[in-house]
Amino acid sequence: MKQYKLITAVLILFLALSELQAQVSNTVSNVKISQAIEGKPVKFSVSLYPVPGISEVVLAYKPYDESIFEYFDMELLGDSAIYTLSGDYVRTPLFSYYLSIEFETGVVETYPLGIPETAVPLEVTVRAPSVKDSEIIVLSPAPGEKVAINDMFISVSMIKASEDVDIGATKLYLGDVDITQYALFAGDLILFYAENFPDAVSLGDKSLKVEVFNKNGEPYHTVNSDFTVLTSTELAEAQKQFITNGSIEAESRNQSYNDQSTWFNNLSVNLKNTYDDLRLNAKVYVTSEEKADRQPRNRFRGEVQYQDWLSAEFGDTYPKLPTYILNGKRVRGVSGFINLGFFNIEATYGQVRRSIEGTIIEKYNRLNAPLASNVIAIDSARYGDPFAAVNFGTYDRQLFALRPSFGAGEIFQWGFTYLHGKDDPNSIDFGSRPRENVVLGTDMKLNLDERRIQLRTQASVSLINDDISSGDITDEQIDSLFSGDGSSSFGSDKDQFVTLKDIASTFITVNQYIGPLNPEELSSLAAEAELQLNYFNNRIRGSYIYRGNQYESFGQDFMVTDRKGINISDRIRMIDNQVFFTVSYESLEDNLQNTLLSTTKYDNLNTSVSYFPRIDFPAITLSYKNRTRQNDIAPTDTVNNIFMIDDVTSTILAKLSYDFIAGVKHNTNFSISNIGFEDESISDLDQTFVTASLNVSSFWNRDLNSTVGFTSYSSTAGDQDYSYFLLSLGASYRLLDDKLNLNLNINPSFGDFKRNGFDFTAQYALMQNLSAIFQLRYYSMPDLNTTNSVAGLRLRYTL
Amino acid sequence: MKIIKQVFFFTLFIGIALAFTAGNFHDDQTPVALVKKIVKDVQYKSADETDWEAAKMGEPLMDGGEVKTGFQSLALVLFTDGSGLLRVRENSILNIYGEKSKRAMNKNTFIQEGVVGFEVNKQSEDEEFKFTTPTMVASIRGTEGVIDGDQNKVLCESGLIELAALIGQKETGVLTGGNAAQVTEDGQLKIYEMTDAEKQQLQQTKQITIKKIRVETEDGTLEVEYYEEEE
DSSP, X not given: OHHHHHHHHHHHHHHHHHHHHOSOOSSEEEEEEOOOBTTSOEEEXXXXXXXXXXXXXXXXXXXXXXXXXXXXXXXXXXXEEEXXXXXXXXXXXXXXXXXXXEETTSOEEEESTTTTTTOOOEEXXXXXXXXXXXXXEEEESOTTOEEEGGGOEEEEEOTTOOTTBOGGGOEEEETTEEOGGGXXXXXXXXXXXXXXXXXXXXXXXXXXXXXXXXXXXXXXXXEEEEEEEXXXXXXXXXXXXXXXXXXXXXXXXXXXXXXXXXXXXXXXXXXXXXXXXXXXXXXXXXXXXXXTTSSOOOEEXXXXXXXXXXXXXXXXXXXXXXXXTOBSOOEEEXXXXXXXXSEEXXXXXXXXXXXXXOEEEEEEOTTTOOOOXXXXXXXXXXXSSSEEEEEOOBOEEEEEEEEEEESOSXXXXXXXXXXXXXXXXXXXXXXXXXXXXEEEXXXXXXXXXXXXXXXXXXXXXXXXXXXXXXXXXXXXXXXXXXXXXXBOTTSOBHHHHHHHHHHHTTTSOOSTTEEOSOGXXXXXXXXXXXXXXXXXXXXXXXXXXXXXXTOOBTTBSOOOOSEEEEEXXXXXXXXXXXXXXXXXXXXXXXXXXXXXXSOEEEEEEEEEEEEOOSSSSOEEEEEEEEEXXXXXXXXXXXXXXXXXXXXXXXXXXXXXXXXXXXXXXXXXXXXXXXXXXXXXXXXXXXXXEEEEEEEXXXXXXXXXXXXXXXXXXXXXXXXXXXXXXXXXXXXXXXXXXXXXXXXXXXXXXXXXXXXXXXXXXXXXXXXXXXXXXXXEEEXXXXXXXXXXXXXXXXXXXXX | OHHHHXXXXXXXXXXXXXXXXXXXXXXXXXXXXXXXXXXXXXXXXXXXXXXXXXXXXXXXXOTTEEXXXXXXXXXEEEETTSSEEEEEOTTOEEEEEEEXXXXXXXXXXXXXXSEEEEEEOOOOTTOOEEEEOSSEEEEESSEEEEEETTTTEEEEEESEEEEEEOSTTOOEEEXXXXXXXXXXXXXXXXXXXXXXXXXXXXXXXXXXXXXXXXXXXXXXXXXXXXXXXXX
16 A cells, blocks of 8 residues: 555656656647737737636746846637737847746646746747848838728839849739739839729738749748728718727637536627727627636726827726836726927826635634634624634725826937835725735936937835724824834934825825834835937947845836845847847846845846848858856855855757758748756756757748748756647648638647547638637547547628 | 931940940839828929829839829838938929939939928938929938928928038038028028027928818808818
8 A cells, every 4th residue: 555655656757757758748739829029019819728717927038138028918719818019119130038827726837837937938039120121021001001992002112122133023912813914024113003903903901922033933022011092982971980990709619628518608898990090999709718816807998099198998998107117007997198308298097906805714603713823803793703714805905106207219218107006905895904005106218319329227116004994093102112202212203204104194004014124225216218229230228226125116026036146148139131140148136125045146148149141041040148146155165055046057959940942932940959957955846958959830821821830849867857749730721702711721740748639620601701610639649548528619790 | 328327327226225224223122112102293204204193102202203282181101221201291293302322312302392291210321312393402321301392492390401502602601590591682692590480380391181070051162172181
């Protein structure tokens, strides 16, 4: 029996370890990331497996030249989570990301599994804006332009194109229709007049694609531009009438997970209206996942915007003020801005957390009530007993933020931000320690010499009260702290104290739980300053950050505090923007207020070189990173040496991507990385991770494309090896005059982590603006005897 | 007679050679500009033609092409290297010249008469963007403004314009955003801060859409046309 227990324990341990080490997930099916181009927004779309109880998905993101991740709440919609990252964050040559998936039980899982202990974040290559983008110019129609069909003409200029380009081989597509045969090639200009070929152009939204080839017949570049074709009457009407676009989507799906079957039903409505410069948008998302005992899953949003200077949003808004204070957190209420240029104001008010009542676990009388942190006094008249052990609930939390600023921001802007957040102690019966927070901040940006010099600064201080249930400190309590002559043993004057309390209590509850307790040590200050210089093909950035250990803002849940240090980086463009060399160095340390046992220093050196050739040769990125962490505890300190940190992580990465034609066009991506973790502490937990992957996407014809991918992963930790091999096969096929679109992906894995999975979707256009999408996902893990699936149907109606 | 023949053949030879050379210069038949938008009466003619033709949307304008706008008319002209656009106001006549070398194009717009608004992107070091009137030359590096050929005046909304008078004292100067310049009869260049009227003219030049208001009266329908400001 003892032996059986031991084997079982070893098996469980092994399986648990396997789960941690695998760079795969039981929560995330796949992550789609739009093409990452420097300065352009990047959209993350996460497909989730049928796992119940997911309450939040957070994107952790870090540019290559920084070491601290920034965190963004993703929008949960059905079985997917989406977030569009601002182009300001997207820099060459790479970015790292991972996902943090939070469950209602409080459990947090990462994707890939096991970050940061046993796995590393994923890396995505960021392409520099291609010089080719400026070589091929769509002169007309302009992007987003509305044109009358009688006056419509397409004009593409190749005047700036490289001499390698074969202009005569250029292909023009309007949607999926090849209109090259109707185009007129006039020197370096391509012209198409709709008037001459009325059958070639229909009314509606159009997407123009210009495929450019070099003189060897190989793809050189592709440019896309969207516009709308209307009748002359429609165009005239469009300028004076409401234009309504939108979609209605209804979904019903069944998820089966570990023999637990659940139905989910969602309905979403998106409406966009424009009238001249006025934009009215509305979004409603209603789901059966909305429950009173969890944070809201339904979403409602209305938006009114006039030109670029006036905006008001209602419902679930995601306001962004200076990042240290309010960074895209969901606020259910009102947000808006008025931008007059010389003076602007942004404001938001609403609920960031709704109240969820706690639950009674066990009731006690006065005699048998144990002393425990979750045993509280309850209303005996209502519940029968005076005490109970409870699961604490969540207080309703309201937030208000205001940011007046001066200057349009093109050259200069100086802003001031005030944020106040407060829990409502009366919102629930069973709660613990309602809190209150005030943050004051200022930020400035300055752009000089046509933005070649950019200065950004922000600084904020916070006040936090960790328990406002007892309200403000009373005059009697103050009296008790002071002797009869008004002095106290801690050297304060009573009248001065009362005056300060009266002033402060108009902003925040003042009692013994207010902090910081050591403001003179700047413990609640968070500040950063960044200077960027763009000269001589160099982009040099230097920044300094300081984040005190007690800094906290209710509008920013994810900031890493207790850090200070510098970051210096340089990106050099060479050989006519074909080669990019990046080097960055960051040095940080914690324990700013001497609240930790020892101070840990973090040094990061990142270097990379990227080659984006304009010839038939693979694009290459090579990168080397070295991260060291070291604190001042010596191995000989027998009392504290278990807290010793002294390690080096070295990462070598190579990525290659290559487009070639072998019968048809293929796009290949290959990457290999080696991560070595050398632990010099007494734990001596050296680890090595090696990952290699190859993906080939093939475009067989306009209807069929396929992908084949391989990933090999192996790790060594001490004397334990772990490895698996992941195969990914996918195909997409359009048929029935494009009415039916089929997608199939099969993802088995072999080795120490075994899993079979496939994902099938079929989209059928029932009418021009009504489509049905059937989705079937299935995966099983034979070793864990687990089989899970999801089957759903979605109807989408476009207005 | 022999001499006449020799002169004739020599002239013919030179003529053919020149034509051949000129043909080589015009081998690149890339239009310099396009007519992007037309309001009412806009005509054009190529350099080697004498008759005006009604322009249509997308009309390509070759080197030396001429554009003419009539009463209450307007043409929006787009340069094919993506360098900018012209708003040719009513009763204007201009010639557009472009010389392409490798991946650059030097542009010169000769304003015979009338008013032209312009939006010009930043030019690369090896490119020129010039406006010429009978009295001055304006070199543009990336700016917005108006050239008023009738009043020998330049309004600069933003950016920088290098100016040179072509008559009299042939003064030169640099015009910056918010200022105006006028060439006097004796070739002096007067630079001054834009007046309110000139600022209004600058804005009016941007209006490219004509809208109509119909007013029903006892005597019939009165139509009022006005320009709508560009978005």
